[in-house]
Amino acid sequence: MHIKAEPLPTPLPCTGARLRRLTRRTTAFYESYLRELDLRLTQYSILMHLGSAPQALTELADRLEMDRTTLTRGLRPLLRQGWVEERRGADARMRLYQLTDGGLAMRERAQARWAEAQLALEAVLGRSFADALNQRLEEALSRLKPALPEDN
Amino acid sequence: MHIKAEPLPTPLPCTGARLRRLTRRTTAFYESYLRELDLRLTQYSILMHLGSAPQALTELADRLEMDRTTLTRGLRPLLRQGWVEERRGADARMRLYQLTDGGLAMRERAQARWAEAQLALEAVLGRSFADALNQRLEEALSRLKPALPEDN
DNA sequence: GGCCTTTATGTGCATATGCACCTTATAGCA
DNA sequence: TGCTATAAGGTGCATATGCACATAAAGGCC
Numbered sequence: 527m528h529i530k531a532e533p534l535p536t537p538l539p540c541t542g543a544r545l546r547r548l549t550r551r552t553t554a555f556y557e558s559y560l561r562e563l564d565l566r567l568t569q570y571s572i573l574m575h576l577g578s579a580p581q582a583l584t585e586l587a588d589r590l591e592m593d594r595t596t597l598t599r600g601l602r603p604l605l606r607q608g609w610v611e612e613r614r615g616a617d618a619r620m621r622l623y624q625l626t627d628g629g630l631a632m633r634e635r636a637q638a639r640w641a642e643a644q645l646a647l648e649a650v651l652g653r654s655f656a657d658a659l660n661q662r663l664e665e666a667l668s669r670l671k672p673a674l675p676e677d678n
Numbered sequence: 679m680h681i682k683a684e685p686l687p688t689p690l691p692c693t694g695a696r697l698r699r700l701t702r703r704t705t706a707f708y709e710s711y712l713r714e715l716d717l718r719l720t721q722y723s724i725l726m727h728l729g730s731a732p733q734a735l736t737e738l739a740d741r742l743e744m745d746r747t748t749l750t751r752g753l754r755p756l757l758r759q760g761w762v763e764e765r766r767g768a769d770a771r772m773r774l775y776q777l778t779d780g781g782l783a784m785r786e787r788a789q790a791r792w793a794e795a796q797l798a799l800e801a802v803l804g805r806s807f808a809d810a811l812n813q814r815l816e817e818a819l820s821r822l823k824p825a826l827p828e829d830n
Numbered sequence: 831g832g833c834c835t836t837t838a839t840g841t842g843c844a845t846a847t848g849c850a851c852c853t854t855a856t857a858g859c860a
Numbered sequence: 861t862g863c864t865a866t867a868a869g870g871t872g873c874a875t876a877t878g879c880a881c882a883t884a885a886a887g888g889c890c
Contacts, residue, residue, distance in 0.1 A: 534741065535726060535729045539812060540726075544812065545700060546719070547743050547819060548822070549698055550848090552694050553698065555694070556692075566874095567695070569875090571695045574687060574689035579686065593878050595878065596876060598839075617837095618885060618886085644693065647822075655814075655817070659693070660693055663700055665807070667699060669803050670802055706878080709878095720845080735869065744846095744847085746868085747849085754845090769855075769856075770854085770868095772867095
């Protein structure tokens with residue numbers, strides 16, 4: 527009896543795995559443009575959601591739809607660079623964040639680079655395909671709401 | 679003169695940010711099913727790409743389309759649990775990985791939970807929408823090839 | 831005002847991610 | 861047979877991610 531050639535396993539299509547794969551590649555694509563500014567895509571997103579009006583951590587996290595604790599740490603490099611400043615308001619529990627002048631300038635430069643990346647991405651994907659993809663993503667986001675804590 | 683109410687910034691739609699957001703939520707969705715097995719979605723993906731036939735690290739990384747160094751560390755918990763074993767082949771540089779018997783059993787249990795998650799996800803998104811989304815993701819992956827090292 | 835609950839945030843832990851750089855084998859070739 | 865280029869992997873560093881747990885301040889009530 528001969529030895530079976532073991533085929534490499536090809537798992538069933540997993541939407542989650544595909545999403546992670548595509549996200550890895552897409553992130554790399556954007557970051558190849560942001561690299562000269564030494565900025566990650568996530569950091570860019572945070573910068574773009576900040577303004578001169580102070581926002582509490584949780585409020586900002588909600589708007590970014592990211593975990594509060596992830597944001598806490600994600601803000602650190604931006605604070606270190608002096609692009610964001612932290613204040614305390616009347617409620618001593620809250621930390622309020624806002625862009626500094628330098629942060630505002632940085633945001634503009636970053637947005638310019640981002641726009642190039644976005645255009646280039648749409649060119650690679652094809653405009654109409656990119657539009658359709660964006661719509662699907664948006665729709666998926668609205669259909670897949672995060673599970674509420676369900677206080678039992 | 680009165681004080682302007684500073685509106686919170688609403689950045690231009692960024693495909694990358696959207697993808698990251700959706701990936702975060704989707705991963706959380708799958709992992710709520712895999713949690714009882716103490717398995718992350720990434721680890722599940724790795725398990726599903728392993729078999730009884732030994733594969734070199736780089737080969738496995740290519741098939742998973744993930745970074746080689748990420749995989750090195752991603753394999754660690756699986757090795758620790760005894761689901762995967764590492765061997766050395768004729769070429770002393772290579773590390774070959776394959777499932778153990780326990781790993782095979784784990785893979786089956788994990789796949790059952792994953793299947794529930796996948797079905798539930800498709801139910802939440804709607805079958806036809808989920809199918810369409812999957813196709814878009816696949817298509818996007820094939821259009822957005824990673825930049826080759828460009829040996830200058 | 832003191833007590834209890836809720837709210838806002840931080841920290842520890844364990845991965846996930848990928849770039850830059852380092853080490854070790856193997857392969858090619860003079 | 862050496863010498864050199866290349867291939868396979870690992871490590872250090874800096875973030876990204878999110879759960880479980882801890883702390884402190886605010887709010888409500890009696």
